[in-house]
Amino acid sequence: MRTEFPSEHEIARAWHVIDAQNAVLGRVASRAAMLLMGKHKPIYTPHIDTGDHVIIVNAAKVKLTGAKEQQKLYRRHTGYPGGLVETGASKMRATRPAKMVELAISGMLPKTKLGKQMYRKLKVYAGDQHPHQAQKPATLDMGKEARR
Secondary structure (H helix, E strand, O other): OOOOOOOHHHOOOOEEEEEOOOOEHHHHHHHHHHHHHOOOOOOOOOOOOOOOEEEEEOHHHOEOOOOHHHHOEEEEEOOOOOOEEEEEHHHHHHHOHHHHHHHHHHOOOOOOHHHHHHHOOEEEOOOOOOOOHHHOOEEEOOOHHHHO
């Protein structure tokens, strides 16, 4: 028996909306990464992008557990000698709340060209409005486990 691989026109890409208000960051990120990769579909193939589009709203209201709000650091480098820049989670939430969610999700995606292609299907908004109503996105309920 031969293994069937989905072709590009066979892949149906749905749109999902995840409300991150009062949800734990890691749980939202892992669910979004699973949807972006397409692991929830029976046609999932590791070397083909079979994932859906994901819209995350209320990224500014996502929860961090424990003492991460004061202790977690986001690091980046400017490219110049001694150019390491560290930003705390509380400052990141105040200045760029959508970036917190984007970094958490991108860390869970493959570090390849395929992962970058999956990442392009992610849309994150700090507020509760998004401009993707024409795509008729389905609201995804994170359930009780994401609200701990």
